[in-house]
Amino acid sequence: MTAVTEAGRRRWLIGGVTAWAVLLLGGGLWSVRSDPPTVPEQRDAGQALPVLREAAGAVVSAAQGGEWALRLGELRVEECALTPAWDGVELSREVTVYVPEGEAHAALDGIAAGLPAGYRAGMTVARGATRLSLFADAGEFVGIAAEASSADQVLRILISSGCRPGVERLDRADPASGPAPELLTGTLAALSGPGPAESGGDPADDGPSPADDGPGTMEIRAVACPDGGIAATFVAGGGAAQPDSQPVGVPEGTLPVWVEPGAWAYRIGSESVVVTTEGGRWQVSLTTGCRQ
Structure with a gap:
């Protein structure tokens, strides 16, 4: 009787573990298909590029709100280490803003205020109001950031995707611009x-x-x-x-x-x-x- 009972317990244990493993596997597959990504490595460069382009347009538009001069940088695609064993790519674009002396704080503050509300843009001021930081989240793990001194006249705002898995073909073409003024x-x-x-x-x-x-x-x-x-x-x-x-x-x-x-x-x-x-x-x- 004891031997039969022990054998039954083992069968129940094996069956329970097997069922739990099936549930975990099924839940994992459902999560992969249904859950939103939680880290940038779950979105490849092709998925990040449209968001980065939209964010660059938002920064340029916000910088147009003042009397500052600006310049749009080229789209950069640079290799990076996704993991110790896998390489990836990082997409970035820089908007450079030129401001009169003493207007760095006002410029960054104005640009932050001009970005879409969904970006939750903000500024921090440190070191006796001499160190300025701008930050914003464009979504899909695309960030907007700038670091400057209050005395700077050349402000560089970086829009970056972070390191992502690469894609075989990446459409780097910008939209048609029209003729030069x-x-x-x-x-x-x-x-x-x-x-x-x-x-x-x-x-x-x-x-x-x-x-x-x-x-x-x-x-x-x-x-x-x-x-x-x-x-x-x-x-x-x-x-x-x-x-x-x-x-x-x-x-x-x-x-x-x-x-x-x-x-x-x-x-x-x-x-x-x-x-x-x-x-x-x-x-x-x-x-x-x-x-x-």
């Missing part, structure tokens, strides 16, 4: 300066003009704005740069918001112009407002 052409012409014939000098004495180098290839970066329209940054190379040059080609009555030797930025209407040097040549970035 005439202000870009005028700025490049002003940086080139008058040629020998215009200045009245002898071409042999004047040597090569910066305009002789010709403009470089134009690069276009664009994002869709939350309320419609497309904002775009047009990047074009000019002639040979003068590293210590003061602002050139700034429309009359317009004051640059940021100036360094050989570099400056200004805002006129909804358009931002940033002039820098790259490899000894002028580089002009013109960013539009949200155009239909």
Whole structure:
């Protein structure tokens, strides 16, 4: 009788463990199919990209609310370590905002206030109001962040996906931007300066003009704005740069918001112009407002 009882108990125990294992397996499969992701590693780069694009458009739109100049960076896709054994990719895009001296706090605060309410954007101030941090959650584990000193005039706002599983084909194309504004052409012409014939000098004495180098290839970066329209940054190379040059080609009555030797930025209407040097040549970035 005892042997039969022990055998029955073992059968019940084995049956119970088997049933529990089946329940766990079924629950796990249901969870994988039904539960929302809890970490970024559960969403691949292809799923994160549309959210990152939308967030970049929201940041650009929010930065248009002030009198600051801005520039949209390119979409970056960089390798990262998803786990010690698996590689992944991180998607990111940077929006650079140029502000007058002493306006870093107001700019970051204004951008945070201009982001969609669902992003729950905010700012923290530390170290006697000298250290500023902006943060926002665009959803799907896409974050928006900026760190700056209260004395900074160049603010870099990073939109990042974090490390994700890669995909075989990632559509990196930006939306169609429309034509470049005439202000870009005028700025490049002003940086080139008058040629020998215009200045009245002898071409042999004047040597090569910066305009002789010709403009470089134009690069276009664009994002869709939350309320419609497309904002775009047009990047074009000019002639040979003068590293210590003061602002050139700034429309009359317009004051640059940021100036360094050989570099400056200004805002006129909804358009931002940033002039820098790259490899000894002028580089002009013109960013539009949200155009239909």
